[in-house]
Amino acid sequence: MPPVAEPPPLRHHNRVDGPDDLARALTPQGEIALRRRGAVHELIVNGVFAMDSAEVTSELALADAAGPDPGVVVVGGLGLGFTAARLLAAGADTVHVVELARPLIDWALAGVTDQLERVAHDPRVRLHHGDIVEWLPRREELFDAVLLDVDNGPGFLIHDSNAQVYAALWLADAVERLRPGGVLVIWSESAAPELAATLAALGHLKERMITVEREGRRFDYALYVLRRRGPQHTV
Numbered sequence: 738m739p740p741v742a743e744p745p746p747l748r749h750h751n752r753v754d755g756p757d758d759l760a761r762a763l764t765p766q767g768e769i770a771l772r773r774r775g776a777v778h779e780l781i782v783n784g785v786f787a788m789d790s791a792e793v794t795s796e797l798a799l800a801d802a803a804g805p806d807p808g809v810v811v812v813g814g815l816g817l818g819f820t821a822a823r824l825l826a827a828g829a830d831t832v833h834v835v836e837l838a839r840p841l842i843d844w845a846l847a848g849v850t851d852q853l854e855r856v857a858h859d860p861r862v863r864l865h866h867g868d869i870v871e872w873l874p875r876r877e878e879l880f881d882a883v884l885l886d887v888d889n890g891p892g893f894l895i896h897d898s899n900a901q902v903y904a905a906l907w908l909a910d911a912v913e914r915l916r917p918g919g920v921l922v923i924w925s926e927s928a929a930p931e932l933a934a935t936l937a938a939l940g941h942l943k944e945r946m947i948t949v950e951r952e953g954r955r956f957d958y959a960l961y962v963l964r965r966r967g968p969q970h971t972v
């Protein structure tokens with residue numbers, strides 16, 4: 738008998754019990770949809786359940802990894818706006834949000850959820866439609882933090898092209914876009930030892946596991962926090 742595959746973590750489930758569509762659109766990268774299930778918002782990307790608003794500990798921790806004075810930050814992936822909203826609440830000067838799905842930006846500007854509307858209209862936020870893979874290396878300025886939550890991690894891709902975000906060459910370029918002492922933080926749906934090894938070669942790396950419980954199941958998400966070495970950070 739073939740082995741029975743473990744179901745994927747809940748963050749990736751396509752659940753079937755009666756959500757309402759708030760918005761839905763086709764993009765060159767597949768379908769994107771925003772749904773509501775009671776008070777909970779869900780985001781579907783390329784037909785895959787990407788996240789919901791019920792459990793966002795790790796989305797908030799991603800923002801917190803930028804530190805108490807976040808400065809000028811790049812966020813890869815708007816999603817439901819939790820990471821960006823947290824940075825704004827912490828007093829970030831500027832938050833560049835880079836989002837691949839144009840409809841999601843339009844829905845945010847139109848106020849599809851209160852949080853997305855607040856984020857989209859905050860004067861400190863710059864919403865960029867584009868692929869972080871191409872957007873970041875083209876920038877000439879340096880950032881205090883680059884926070885990436887565009888996919889599930891190297892082991893479970895929603896968009897195959899996002900494999901580059903976890904590749905050594907692209908990551909080395911990304912670190913070049915940080916001020917000395919700045920941080921690159923990557924969310925992953927599970928520990929990713931190869932990614933950790935790649936990052937450790939580029940600066941001072943900390944791995945932070947975040948355990949969450951959802952509907953009786955336990956999930957161990959990982960945040961990789963890479964600090965660019967600089968005169969004031971010699972660790």
Ligand SMILES: C[S@@+](CC[C@H](N)C(=O)[O-])C[C@H]1O[C@@H](n2cnc3c(N)ncnc32)[C@H](O)[C@@H]1O
Nearest residue numbers: 796814816817818819820836837868869886887
């Ligand atoms: C899990 S959500 C981000 C959640 C977000 N941290 C929050 O707090 O709500 C991932 C987002 O990244 C976007 N995305 C996927 N690939 C991307 C890419 N290469 N560049 C920019 N955005 C991307 C998706 O469309 C989606 O909006």
